[in-house]
Amino acid sequence: MAYSDKVIDHYNNPRNVGTLDKAKNNVGTGLVGAPECGDVMRLQIEVDENQIITDAKFKTFGCGSAIASSSLATEWLKGKSVDEALSIDNMDIVEELALPPVKIHCSVLAEDAIKSAINDYRVKNGLPALELPKSHH
């Protein structure tokens, strides 16, 4: 199966690989997937006092499409408000990276990672966790 140029670019030059201090109150961490399934994503956001995401980092165990999906997600998250970030849909990632049907689950995982990181941030800051639709993959 051939990868799209954008997937290859993100794979070769992943944006924002790294780790934020998960102990900090303004950092939200999402860890989704499972090693048994062949993909695990950890996505972290750092939020300023105006609810703007100033930094985002990821680490991913998975195929090229999973790495590209999380790399792209961190790019999109930076500069968005937390509320705006919630509107990122997995199909946007599918479209941007031209993922084939068999790789759609990678984009779903990235969306889950974003929402999970936001929820972690909300709970840390005394906000109720958002009801997330049950993982649909």
Added chain:
Amino acid sequence: MLTFPIYLDNNATTPLDPRVLDAMMPYLTNKFGNAASRNHAFGWHAEEAVDYAREQIASLINCSPKEIIFTSGATESDNLAIKGVFEMYATKGNHIITATTEHKAVLDTCKHIEKLGGKVTYLKVNEKGLIDLKELEEAITDKTILISIMYANNEVGVIQPIKEISAIAKKHGVLFFTDATQAVGKIPVDVEADGIDLMAFSGHKMYGPKGVGALYVRRKNPRVKVTAQMDGGGHERGMRSGTLNVTGIVGLGKACELAKQEMEADTARISAMRDRLEKELLTIEESYVNGSVEHRLPHVTNISFKYVEGEGLMMGVKDIAVSSGSACTSASLEPSYVLKALGLSDDLAHSSLRFGFSRFTTDEEVDYAIGHVKEAVAKLREMSPLWEMYKEGIDLNSIEWAEH
């Protein structure tokens, strides 16, 4: 001079040896006769070539040329052996014994047998990939007609104890069939010494062409028969109808002749390259060889690099062509059933690469592959949250993963 990508997937298929192509060329051009045409020179030439190929093949595996049935490849040979025995020996019984690590061509054929009302026992293997001989013997009933155990495994290269298996089969009067696709042409296979009754193999795994294979069917002690699975002209002693693929058969014959002449020298050179690559890659932290290293084909190694995912890793080693036990592209997302049968956890099965070497692999290519894989593993581990957790001393089993 290196040419990319470097081919290290020789258990999937091997390149055609130029000497094999040379032998085939006349039969692709002016010697185009049908081997079944008995009344003119075109047919005679074709039949002569087929007979010669039979001898070349028989000489490699130590059988009579009359015991070779030509097929389209190992998958057809597997089907013909299992279904053919099931039908031919229906009055004797309906039970077949095989193993969980067999090729799909055997496993799916056995599934078909079950649909037809047959009984199949699937033996487990140990962590080395070997079946338990005691379990095999205990599985035999008075209804058992066939034991079907592969000679060597295609994913990890593990060689089963063929002589011991055939001795058990003989003791109980059960036929023994082996899928020897990965073994013939690579290691000495002797149907007499090994006590094999039926054996499948193919051309393209031993530097021959695709689309041709053979089924060895024993004619003496005991005389074995299989029911044909295709109706037609009654070729190949009535066991496999269809105009003979003369070109392919000539290629298979030549490939067998070369294998016989060069196996010893090839094995010494190829296994040295395999061992070197394996030793170097095992210097990578948390890397493991899958399956037995004592009972193994000389030209393959299967290694798991923990905390990196196989498909992602294959993308990182784009300069070499290998295969992975990760099945991220398959709809099921299930990793290799062979590696799982060896007891590997799913995450380790997802992290595996298979390296297969050939007569044409060079030391320079091996050197490049070693460096290339090391770099890719290091890069992906930098990106892997699991690697980070491992380094922090977090037990990954203590985490509640959201299974999906």
